[in-house]
Amino acid sequence: MALASNPATSGPASNSAAFPTLVFVQGNEQRTVSLDHTPFTVGRRVDRDLVIADPRVSRDHANIVSENGEFFVVDLGSKHSTFVNGQSVQRQKLERNDRIEFGARDTVYVVFDPHHASTNTAREFLSGISGIRISTETSDLEKLTLFLDAARRLNSIGVLDEILVSLLDTTLKLTKAERGYVFLKTEEGGLRLGAGRNSRGEPLLDDTTISHSILDDALKSNSEFLVKDTSEMLDLSGRKSVVAFDLRTVICIPLRKPQVQTGQRQAGAGDTGEVMGALYVDSRFASRDISAVSNDILRAIATEAASLIENARLVQAEEASRRYQQELAIAATIQQRLMAVTIPEVPFARLDGKNLPCKDIGGDFFDAVSTDEGLAVVLVDVSGKGVSAALLASTLQGMVYSQLSSGRGLVEIVTAANRFFTYKHIGEKYATLVIARVRRDGELEFVNCGHVPPVLVCNHQVIRPKHGNLPVGLISDATYESDRMQLHAGDRVILVTDGVTEAENQKGDFFEDYRLEEVAAKGGAMADVFAAVNNFRGTTPLNDDCTVVEMVYTG
Amino acid sequence: MSLKIEVKDVEGVAVLSCHGNVIFGDESAALRQKLRDVLGSKRKVVLDLSGVSYIDSGGLGMLVGAYSSARAAGSDIKLAGLGQRVRDLLQVTKLVTVFESFGNEAQAVAAFRSHA
Numbered sequence: 001m002a003l004a005s006n007p008a009t010s011g012p013a014s015n016s017a018a019f020p021t022l023v024f025v026q027g028n029e030q031r032t033v034s035l036d037h038t039p040f041t042v043g044r045r046v047d048r049d050l051v052i053a054d055p056r057v058s059r060d061h062a063n064i065v066s067e068n069g070e071f072f073v074v075d076l077g078s079k080h081s082t083f084v085n086g087q088s089v090q091r092q093k094l095e096r097n098d099r100i101e102f103g104a105r106d107t108v109y110v111v112f113d114p115h116h117a118s119t120n121t122a123r124e125f126l127s128g129i130s131g132i133r134i135s136t137e138t139s140d141l142e143k144l145t146l147f148l149d150a151a152r153r154l155n156s157i158g159v160l161d162e163i164l165v166s167l168l169d170t171t172l173k174l175t176k177a178e179r180g181y182v183f184l185k186t187e188e189g190g191l192r193l194g195a196g197r198n199s200r201g202e203p204l205l206d207d208t209t210i211s212h213s214i215l216d217d218a219l220k221s222n223s224e225f226l227v228k229d230t231s232e233m234l235d236l237s238g239r240k241s242v243v244a245f246d247l248r249t250v251i252c253i254p255l256r257k258p259q260v261q262t263g264q265r266q267a268g269a270g271d272t273g274e275v276m277g278a279l280y281v282d283s284r285f286a287s288r289d290i291s292a293v294s295n296d297i298l299r300a301i302a303t304e305a306a307s308l309i310e311n312a313r314l315v316q317a318e319e320a321s322r323r324y325q326q327e328l329a330i331a332a333t334i335q336q337r338l339m340a341v342t343i344p345e346v347p348f349a350r351l352d353g354k355n356l357p358c359k360d361i362g363g364d365f366f367d368a369v370s371t372d373e374g375l376a377v378v379l380v381d382v383s384g385k386g387v388s389a390a391l392l393a394s395t396l397q398g399m400v401y402s403q404l405s406s407g408r409g410l411v412e413i414v415t416a417a418n419r420f421f422t423y424k425h426i427g428e429k430y431a432t433l434v435i436a437r438v439r440r441d442g443e444l445e446f447v448n449c450g451h452v453p454p455v456l457v458c459n460h461q462v463i464r465p466k467h468g469n470l471p472v473g474l475i476s477d478a479t480y481e482s483d484r485m486q487l488h489a490g491d492r493v494i495l496v497t498d499g500v501t502e503a504e505n506q507k508g509d510f511f512e513d514y515r516l517e518e519v520a521a522k523g524g525a526m527a528d529v530f531a532a533v534n535n536f537r538g539t540t541p542l543n544d545d546c547t548v549v550e551m552v553y554t555g
Numbered sequence: 556m557s558l559k560i561e562v563k564d565v566e567g568v569a570v571l572s573c574h575g576n577v578i579f580g581d582e583s584a585a586l587r588q589k590l591r592d593v594l595g596s597k598r599k600v601v602l603d604l605s606g607v608s609y610i611d612s613g614g615l616g617m618l619v620g621a622y623s624s625a626r627a628a629g630s631d632i633k634l635a636g637l638g639q640r641v642r643d644l645l646q647v648t649k650l651v652t653v654f655e656s657f658g659n660e661a662q663a664v665a666a667f668r669s670h671a
Contacts, residue, residue, distance in 0.1 A: 383612035384579055428616030432648065450648035470649045474619045498612075 019161075019195075019203055020071065020113035022064075024050065027107065035071070035113070038205050039063040042102055042110075043076075050110070056080045056103040064094070069202030071112070073100055080104070160312040164195035167279070167305055172199050174297050175251060177281035181207055182255075183215070184277040184309075191215075191277065211250050215280055218252035224302040225253040225295075246284045253279040253298065255306040276313075279305055328387070335390045338397060344370035348440050351377060352526050353549035356499075356542065363389030363431070364497050364545035365397055369404040374439035376404045379495040379549050381451065382431045392421075392429050396472070400435070410435050410447040414472055414480045418449075421473035430473035434495050438487060442553055446493075447482040452501055452513070455494040455520045458487065462517045489555030494520055494529065499544035503533045506540050526550040558582040559606075560589050568664045569597040574606035579613020586614075590621045590632070598630040601663040605636025610644055622654065631655075635663040 019036045033050060041048045043061040052061075058078035065072050071094040075082040080103030084092045094100070098112040168180040179198050183191040196204030211228075218226040228250045257274040279301065343351050353366045363382030368375065378400050382389045396417060403413045413435065421430070434454055436446035446454060450471030456463040467483035487493075496516060503511040511533055519532045529548045558575035571593065577583055593600055602618075604610075610618070625632050634656040637645070645651045657663040 381612070383616050428613070428620040430612075430616055430619075432612075450650075452647065468647065468649050470653070474616070474650075475623070475653060 019205065022050070022113070023111040025109055025111065026052075035064065036205065038066040038071075039074075040065075052102060052104065052108055054104040054108060056105075057108075058103060061102045066203075066205050069198050069200065069204060070094075078103055160309070160316060161195065163308060163312045165197060167308060168195055168197040169201060171279060171281060171301055171305075172197065174301070175281050176283075177249070177251065178283040179204060179210075180279070180281040181210060182277060182279055182309075183207075185275060194277065210280060210282060211247055214250045215252055215278060218280075219254050219275055219278060221254075225251060225298040227251050227298070247282050248284055250280070250282040251298065252281075253302045253305065255279060255302070255309055257306065257310055276306060276309060331387065331390070335394060338394050339365045341367055343368050344375060346370050346375050346440075347554075348442075349375050349438055349554055350552045351375065351549070353377070353379075354526060354530065354547070356530065356546040358499070358542040358545055363393045364499065364547040365393050366495075366547055366549045367397060367401055367404075369401060371405060371407050373407050374437045374443075375551070376410075376435060376437035377495070377549055377551055378404070378433060378435045379451070379497065379547060380431050380433040381497040381499075381545075381547075383429055388429065392426065392431065392473075396421075396431055396433075400433075404435070404437075410437060410445055410482050411480050414447055414449050414469070418470075418472045418478055418480070419476070422476035426473065430471045432471045432498075436493055436495065436551065438493070438551060438553055442487040442489075442491075442555065443484060444487050444493065444553075445482050445484045447480060449480065452496055452498050455496070455516060456485070457492040457494070457520050457523075458485075459491065460521070460523070462521050464513070464517070487553040489553060491553050492520075493551045493553075494526075495549040495551075496529065497545060497547045499542060499546040500529065500533055500548060502544060503537050503542060503546065504540055505537050511536050556581045556585065558585060560586060562589065562593060564597075565601075565660070565664050566668065567597075568599040568601055568667050569593045570601045570603055570660055570664065572603040572606065572660070576609040576611075577604075577607055577614035577618070578609065578611040583614045583617040587617050587621060590625075594621075594625055594628070594630050599667045600625070600630065600632045601635050601660055601667070602632055603635045603660045603663075604641055605638065605659070607641060608638060610641055615644065615648065615650070619650065619653070631667075633657060633663045633666060635660045 019034045022033045022035055022040075024031050024033055037049075040050070041060070041063050042050045042052065042057075043059050044052060044054070044057045045059040048060070056079075058076070058080070060076050061078045062073055062075050062082045065074055072091055073082060073084060073089065073094055074091045075089060081088045082103075083089065083101040083105065084094070085099050094112045096113045100110045100112060101108070102110075164182045168182060171177075172180045177199070179196070181196040181204065182194040184194040186192050193205075193207050196207060198204055214226065214228050229248070254275050255277045257276050339355075341353065343353070351368055353368070355364055355366070357364075363385060364380065366377065366379045368377045370376070380393065380396060380400075382393045382396065399417050399420065400413060403416065414433070430450075432450040432452075434446060434448045434451045436444060436454065438444045444456075446465075446467075448454065448465070448468045450469065453464045453466070453468065456465065465483055465485075467481070469480045470478040494516075501511055501513055501516060505511075515532065515536065516529065519529050522528075524532065526548050529550075530546070533546060556575075558573060558577060558581075560574075561572045563570050563572070571586075571589060573586065575582065577586060590600065590602075622632050632654075634654050636659050637656055642651075645654065645656070655666070657666060
């Protein structure tokens with residue numbers, strides 16, 4: 001089911017939304033398309049609003065048009081004709097739940113603006129609230145205030161469309177105007193139609209018959225609203241719509257971003273909040289005169305509508321950010337699961353490891369793999385922190401794990417990883433790592449790529465091998481070498497990340513290598529290393545992840 | 556920000572003297588930008604790190620990145636005046652084999668001259 005899964009094509013799915021919807025059904029797939037403009041074009045050609053890739057559908061098959069709040073499907077002389085509820089039509093008014101077919105019958109069809117089971121829309125909710133709280137003596141203005149207060153408290157998702165419609169209905173009721181539109185400013189600075197309604201509560205999609213010149217005047221002016229009674233306007237040249245569509249009164253209210261800091265709102269001059277859009281209502285000569293609407297009401301609408309839209313937008317932004325946080329939390333969980341290590345049990349060696357994360361998702365990880373070649377352990381510290389480090393860590397872990405599992409040589413593995421990361425140009429991110437593999441007979445092979453040198457405790461002697469290579473991911477043509485030595489029963493290998501040697505105490509001293517070697521020389525195990533670090537740093541927080549891995553060869 | 560960078564010209568060689576820590580974030584971003592600016596007009600750059608006590612993994616990544624781009628463009632960056640901690644870091648990461656480094660700024664500038 002692809003129903004409403006694509007935000008670009010899914011529309012508001014309710015009766016009270018700004019625009020009617022079309023539910024497009026093709027085989028097992030359904031999607032909802034918002035009928036947010038007309039003419040809405042249907043056909044096989046790829047530039048149609050609704051493209052149906054079926055040979056029985058003509059290239060330009062049909063249009064859906066709107067007139068006076070009503071919708072019509074118009075066949076454009078298609079070869080296999082257009083059907084509404086099974087009847088072939090040339091031009092047909094659409095009613096809710098009408099089934100429209102374009103040439104390809106039965107397999108592909110569209111349902112016009114179906115009713116949805118859910119009635120829990122913002123508008124109905126708001127009407128409910130205002131219905132309960134408003135007594136019959138309440139003035140229109142008080143009603144509006146109550147209504148909008150309720151709307152502001154509503155923290156529902158995707159409410160912007162419904163709020164715009166509620167706003168229009170309320171404004172039309174209060175001003176007794178015929179038509180109303182809300183325009184919202186786009187990122188490019190233009191205005192787009194957010195919603196349009198007539199006084200009968202029907203959606204209006206076409207804003208070509210409004211007076212754009214008055215709309216522009218209102219946006220340029222500094223006032224809270226603009227009322228134009230065209231019967232008193234002397235110069236009507238340049239006001240094409242006023243003349244052509246017989247507009248009598250136009251009220252236009254710029255919606256300015258509420259200014260939080262200023263405390264007191266000054267009406268008129270000095271009110272220079274950023275324009276978020278405009279509320280436009282008008283009526284024709286044939287209709288009633290709306291120029292006498294009280295200024296108080298218009299001022300209240302101007303103030304409340306702006307904060308209403310701003311709040312609805314904040315709710316949307318919060319929702320988007322909440323989803324983003326959720327995604328990050330999921331990513332962190334996946335990361336932790338990937339990094340979870342199952343330590344293999346082998347008869348000749350014992351392995352233990354622990355990671356102490358400081359904060360965020362870090363770039364430290366260790367992993368262990370047992371194969372015929374022996375027991376291998378890898379400890380990695382990816383540069384940086386956070387999501388980017390975690391991403392690199394996961395990729396590297398996958399590479400190293402799979403290559404260790406297939407028994408490849410250690411030098412081969414780090415060379416391949418380095419080639420991969422430098423080839424992919426991942427920027428300044430890289431990793432230091434150690435891979436150590438001990439065979440059943442005690443032969444230890446290890447490769448150190450820019451990492452803190454391993455601590456080898458052989459016969460109670462601490463050895464720090466000088467061997468080392470460049471980190472992985474920095475230099476594309478780096479060459480790598482490994483080192484080998486023979487372990488005896490009881491010998492140990494301790495691997496740490498630099499979070500351990502660079503743990504700081506209150507004085508700003510580092511734990512340093514020599515303290516690590518002291519713990520190791522005393523026969524300290526992994527837990528002793530952590531205890532020593534904690535003892536050293538006292539209450540000073542860690543500023544990097546600390547990871548310690550200990551491998552004991554038992555013979 | 557815990558890094559100050561001074562730029563001067565010594566006989567056609569750009570010398571960047573750093574004081575503070577070269578760490579991931581604003582510091583390494585500032586040094587990256589300064590290096591980029593300088594490499595726009597000069598091919599020979601000495602990075603005097605005698606005033607730098609600490610370079611973290613992010614700072615090191617930035618240095619290597621800047622060095623690689625400089626070399627690819629036919630320019631060169633030499634290091635000078637490395638303190639013990641920075642020297643240890645370059646040693647552990649084996650980047651001593653990548654960077655040319657000198658005891659002080661004058662020696663690094665002189666090395667450019669002798670190659671010229």
